[in-house]
Amino acid sequence: MKKPKTYFIFTFGCQMNKSDSERVAGDYLARGYQLAKTVDEADEIVINTCSVRKSAEDRARSLINNLSKKFREAKKKPKIILTGCMIHHGEEKLLSMLPFVDEILPIAEVGFNSAAVRRDKQHAWIPISSGCNSFCSFCIVPLSRGREVSRPQPDILAEVRHLVRQGYNEITLVGQNVNSYGLEKVGIGLRKLLMRDPKQLKLPANKSQYKKFKGIPPFVKLLDKICEFKQIAKLRFLTSNPWDFSDALIDCISRHPQIDRFIHLPVQSGSNRTLKRMNRGYTWQDYLQVVAKLRRKIPGVTLGTDIIVGFPGETDTDFQETVNLAKKVNWQVAFVARYSPRPGTVSYRLYPDNVSDVVKKKRWQVLENLINQPHLTHRPQVIK
Numbered sequence: 001m002k003k004p005k006t007y008f009i010f011t012f013g014c015q016m017n018k019s020d021s022e023r024v025a026g027d028y029l030a031r032g033y034q035l036a037k038t039v040d041e042a043d044e045i046v047i048n049t050c051s052v053r054k055s056a057e058d059r060a061r062s063l064i065n066n067l068s069k070k071f072r073e074a075k076k077k078p079k080i081i082l083t084g085c086m087i088h089h090g091e092e093k094l095l096s097m098l099p100f101v102d103e104i105l106p107i108a109e110v111g112f113n114s115a116a117v118r119r120d121k122q123h124a125w126i127p128i129s130s131g132c133n134s135f136c137s138f139c140i141v142p143l144s145r146g147r148e149v150s151r152p153q154p155d156i157l158a159e160v161r162h163l164v165r166q167g168y169n170e171i172t173l174v175g176q177n178v179n180s181y182g183l184e185k186v187g188i189g190l191r192k193l194l195m196r197d198p199k200q201l202k203l204p205a206n207k208s209q210y211k212k213f214k215g216i217p218p219f220v221k222l223l224d225k226i227c228e229f230k231q232i233a234k235l236r237f238l239t240s241n242p243w244d245f246s247d248a249l250i251d252c253i254s255r256h257p258q259i260d261r262f263i264h265l266p267v268q269s270g271s272n273r274t275l276k277r278m279n280r281g282y283t284w285q286d287y288l289q290v291v292a293k294l295r296r297k298i299p300g301v302t303l304g305t306d307i308i309v310g311f312p313g314e315t316d317t318d319f320q321e322t323v324n325l326a327k328k329v330n331w332q333v334a335f336v337a338r339y340s341p342r343p344g345t346v347s348y349r350l351y352p353d354n355v356s357d358v359v360k361k362k363r364w365q366v367l368e369n370l371i372n373q374p375h376l377t378h379r380p381q382v383i384k
């Protein structure tokens, strides 16, 4: 009998990438491939990349260099396929930069509905949307993954039903902006602007990039439907954007004890000047309002966040405003990143990376101590 072909996958980056890799594996199995025991035995190697910081791209490049050294003298060279966020560089550029790569695979080609290969037998990640319309100025996602596409509700529910039958009792819904699931987008035309002279580049209005929705938002309807599966003991979702976190969503969480009481709500900065330049669509006061509503309606809710320090032009005063907000909100955990300019993004084109590494590191340390190791500083106050 002919030996089946084998595959091996390397995954960098966020949960969305991990979820995508599960589906890439499912696609291989559907085509009769088997998972190789080691990378040396693989006929095809997929590298699912991340571009959120330069260091993430450097790690993928160094892996490819190591693979090229490893297989240079080998009798049989595996096919190397690159996918994930690095594909925003474009096929031509990537293939000339990384000649050892054989193929560039846009992740959208794998699709939502390839069966995922999951190692965990209790908890499952389910993608509900891909791409993003929000164009935060520092972020490569709208360019690497394209415009937001929502997965049809019946397909998501069919996957939940299937998982429940297999004994899964924890689910995390994933998407770049889950709150905007199924919403109608506002045409912002930024892509066209990106093609022009950077001096002419204007940010779209700092506001939600979705049409106002009357009635129950599609994401809330989806959560209500999933909560009808009583076998699901814990339901989580990632990632939420503050400007699309509706009152209806807060009510929905409060009426379903199955929905996790930990909410990850990225703020990125506590300075309105910086938020505007990040094109985040809210002020720190708007963010606090969402936090106050969450605390009022959902007893025991805890919050996490993402913060970028050293965004171009961030002054000591801007940073102090982020510190002040941290003291007010009392996040349980924060993923604090030092700004890293990503070619192709709006902030890369518009603003010089003018905060030094030393200052970025100091600011990072202040927030780490304040939020993630609060025993090193005083207790922050909690707003009600």
Ligand code: SF4
Pocket: 132, 133, 134, 135, 136, 139, 140, 141, 142, 176, 177, 241
């Ligand atoms: S909401 Fe902003 S940070 Fe999040 S994926 Fe979209 S553009 Fe990037």
